[in-house]
Amino acid sequence: MQLVLGVDGGGTKTRAVLVDARGNLLGSCDGGPSNLQNVGEDGVRRVLRAVIEGTVRKAGTKIEAVGAIAMGAGGLDTDHDRRAYDRILDDLLPAGVQRVLVNDAIIALYSGTRGAPGVVIVAGTGSIVAGHDARGNEVRVGGWGYLGGDEGSAFDIGRSGLAAALQAEDGRGEFTLMGDLLCRRYGVDSVRNLLPMIHSYSTPQRLIASLALVVDEAAVQGDRLARSILKRAAGELIRAASTGLGRLGLTGADARVVLVGGVFCSDLVRSAVMEGMRERVPGVQVVVPEVEPVAGAVMIALRQLGRVLDDEVYRNLTLWASSPMNPVDKEEEVRTAGSRQAPSHRDGIVGHHTLG
Amino acid sequence: MQLVLGVDGGGTKTRAVLVDARGNLLGSCDGGPSNLQNVGEDGVRRVLRAVIEGTVRKAGTKIEAVGAIAMGAGGLDTDHDRRAYDRILDDLLPAGVQRVLVNDAIIALYSGTRGAPGVVIVAGTGSIVAGHDARGNEVRVGGWGYLGGDEGSAFDIGRSGLAAALQAEDGRGEFTLMGDLLCRRYGVDSVRNLLPMIHSYSTPQRLIASLALVVDEAAVQGDRLARSILKRAAGELIRAASTGLGRLGLTGADARVVLVGGVFCSDLVRSAVMEGMRERVPGVQVVVPEVEPVAGAVMIALRQLGRVLDDEVYRNLTLWASSPMNPVDKEEEVRTAGSRQAPSHRDGIVGHHTLG
Numbered sequence: 082m083q084l085v086l087g088v089d090g091g092g093t094k095t096r097a098v099l100v101d102a103r104g105n106l107l108g109s110c111d112g113g114p115s116n117l118q119n120v121g122e123d124g125v126r127r128v129l130r131a132v133i134e135g136t137v138r139k140a141g142t143k144i145e146a147v148g149a150i151a152m153g154a155g156g157l158d159t160d161h162d163r164r165a166y167d168r169i170l171d172d173l174l175p176a177g178v179q180r181v182l183v184n185d186a187i188i189a190l191y192s193g194t195r196g197a198p199g200v201v202i203v204a205g206t207g208s209i210v211a212g213h214d215a216r217g218n219e220v221r222v223g224g225w226g227y228l229g230g231d232e233g234s235a236f237d238i239g240r241s242g243l244a245a246a247l248q249a250e251d252g253r254g255e256f257t258l259m260g261d262l263l264c265r266r267y268g269v270d271s272v273r274n275l276l277p278m279i280h281s282y283s284t285p286q287r288l289i290a291s292l293a294l295v296v297d298e299a300a301v302q303g304d305r306l307a308r309s310i311l312k313r314a315a316g317e318l319i320r321a322a323s324t325g326l327g328r329l330g331l332t333g334a335d336a337r338v339v340l341v342g343g344v345f346c347s348d349l350v351r352s353a354v355m356e357g358m359r360e361r362v363p364g365v366q367v368v369v370p371e372v373e374p375v376a377g378a379v380m381i382a383l384r385q386l387g388r389v390l391d392d393e394v395y396r397n398l399t400l401w402a403s404s405p406m407n408p409v410d411k412e413e414e415v416r417t418a419g420s421r422q423a424p425s426h427r428d429g430i431v432g433h434h435t436l437g
Numbered sequence: 438m439q440l441v442l443g444v445d446g447g448g449t450k451t452r453a454v455l456v457d458a459r460g461n462l463l464g465s466c467d468g469g470p471s472n473l474q475n476v477g478e479d480g481v482r483r484v485l486r487a488v489i490e491g492t493v494r495k496a497g498t499k500i501e502a503v504g505a506i507a508m509g510a511g512g513l514d515t516d517h518d519r520r521a522y523d524r525i526l527d528d529l530l531p532a533g534v535q536r537v538l539v540n541d542a543i544i545a546l547y548s549g550t551r552g553a554p555g556v557v558i559v560a561g562t563g564s565i566v567a568g569h570d571a572r573g574n575e576v577r578v579g580g581w582g583y584l585g586g587d588e589g590s591a592f593d594i595g596r597s598g599l600a601a602a603l604q605a606e607d608g609r610g611e612f613t614l615m616g617d618l619l620c621r622r623y624g625v626d627s628v629r630n631l632l633p634m635i636h637s638y639s640t641p642q643r644l645i646a647s648l649a650l651v652v653d654e655a656a657v658q659g660d661r662l663a664r665s666i667l668k669r670a671a672g673e674l675i676r677a678a679s680t681g682l683g684r685l686g687l688t689g690a691d692a693r694v695v696l697v698g699g700v701f702c703s704d705l706v707r708s709a710v711m712e713g714m715r716e717r718v719p720g721v722q723v724v725v726p727e728v729e730p731v732a733g734a735v736m737i738a739l740r741q742l743g744r745v746l747d748d749e750v751y752r753n754l755t756l757w758a759s760s761p762m763n764p765v766d767k768e769e770e771v772r773t774a775g776s777r778q779a780p781s782h783r784d785g786i787v788g789h790h791t792l793g
Binding site for chain 1: 474515577578579581582584585586588596599600603604607608609629631632633635636641642645676677680683684
């Protein structure tokens with residue numbers, strides 16, 4: 082019986098899993114980032130080698146037992162990127178292994194649709210909408226990075242919150258609880274004193290994204306500005322998803338909308354997006370996946386081998402890849418997420434999707 | 438007769454000038470960036486040594502002839518920054534030289550007020566409002582960098598234009614001329630193909646700021662979205678300046694508002710800010726300086742020596758430091774400014790002020 086490898090390769094970490102044809106977990110391994118834009122081709126090769134070999138070793142098997150691999154890669158945007166990943170996988174895998182290589186939004190989509198038509202809204206540090214119809218026509222909306230858009234992302238929310246707090250502090254804007262909350266959380270006496278810290282980070286956009294937690298906290302406490310920032314973010318995500326469905330010609334009867342990423346840990350954003358999508362696309366089914374994104378990669382690999390994703394397979398996947406399916410960034414700044422509680426999304430507002 | 442040194446030290450270039458007590462130019466020298474945040478203390482020391490020694494040499498005099506120096510430093514925000522600049526100037530200047538060290542927004546202010554009460558709106562790559570009243574009480578609004586605000590800056594305008602063009606391209610937003618203009622200017626076939634170029638820059642925020650030119654071009658051609666982006670930017674600058682005046686307790690009768698920076702090369706922004714300021718603060722005098730910012734540093738140094746800035750001195754300053762007073766960034770991406778024409782601001786929308 083042939084085994085399948087699923088890989089979720091993001092900008093912060095990479096997870097590989099090996100399952101049998103029924104979706105039973107045989108082994109898994111985590112590693113560092115495997116986003117081409119962040120770590121370059123050699124960096125990706127090193128990480129993928131480590132997690133794939135580690136997974137196979139833990140499963141007590143050999144790479145020759147693998148029949149298919151599906152990988153969702155963060156930052157896989159162009160043919161140039163695809164060729165780089167192909168070169169890497171050529172080095173790491175025997176010739177006969179079937180291979181599916183997609184943007185990591187697509188494995189997140191599968192984690193909620195099992196391959197049925199629809200779109201996924203990934204809202205983590207960055208944001209993107211991706212999807213396909215029943216014939217395989219694909220769509221992508223947004224996901225252009227923190228400098229070009231990422232509307233509705235944790236970066237977008239955090240930046241808006243920071244700007245509002247600075248504006249309140251220097252007298253331009255109305256009072257907001259976010260100022261005090263930011264100062265307390267980061268141990269500074271004024272919001273402006275956060276800026277040297279932010280600029281000293283090699284990836285300041287991640288730290289900014291983590292500020293989204295404070296925006297949500299203030300919103301929960303009733304802060305008007307914080308609530309309007311989250312509502313605007315939800316509106317942007319709704320607009321992107323509606324655009325994606327429209328471009329695919331999908332209606333509510335034949336489409337799912339999958340919500341993935343730490344931003345949906347915010348009750349306000351999640352409920353606003355659910356409500357807004359149902360209003361804009363009557364009858365649409367909005368889904369929060371029960372499995373983590375790497376299980377989406379496994380599903381793609383199983384289908385590649387001609388397996389049917391029946392309920393038993395899906396149940397097996399949920400056993401090892403159960404929700405919360407939005408593992409938090411491991412970086413220091415995001416540990417602050419610990420204080421929040423959200424039963425099915427306990428890992429904080431910043432997910433590990435850093436699409437963009 | 439004692440001479441004075443004026444230095445305008447920005448994030449892109451540094452200009453030093455040496456004048457006599459009547460404001461006659463004796464020598465000047467340009468060098469690279471002297472922004473502490475960009476090049477570090479050793480980098481600043483190297484650049485300042487080169488431009489100060491170069492200026493004195495060109496003037497055919499000795500450093501001992503200098504009675505005072507005033508320097509506007511980009512990124513001078515904290516006591517920590519001030520001590521670093523002080524250490525550097527201790528090394529470069531004889532003990533007796535009087536010294537005034539200010540944020541570079543302050544020399545831009547002086548270039549338009551000659552020391553009278555008021556605020557300056559600097560809107561270049563970044564944006565900031567700074568000013569003082571007749572008793573020397575100071576105010577600062579904004580200028581928190583591209584991650585924390587810089588509302589109304591070229592970065593803000595360029596980012597909004599880029600986002601609007603991307604949204605139009607993937608079907609989320611309304612049509613805008615900015616898409617075509619961006620593609621033509623940068624030789625790409627879709628706006629999304631600009632992103633790898635942007636992210637490959639070590640300072641992508643500068644490239645984004647240069648996109649403000651395209652927003653202005655589209656607005657001139659009547660593009661609705663571009664016009665609304667520029668109007669919003671003008672509104673932010675008006676809000677910041679009004680806040681600054683309010684915090685100083687200045688009214689229209691006793692205050693000036695000085696406009697400095699490449700963003701004001703946009704006729705639409707400049708006229709909207711002038712009109713908006715006069716509406717918000719009746720009787721206020723809005724000034725576009727006739728001299729470049731480094732002349733503001735010279736004025737500060739002359740006052741430090743007790744000289745009166747009479748009309749003759751001011752006339753002498755305009756002889757060598759005449760408008761256009763917003764020299765363009767020298768970096769490649771900003772050269773594209775060449776195609777625009779604006780009689781008194783011919784150097785493009787991105788000025789050399791990169792406050793933030």
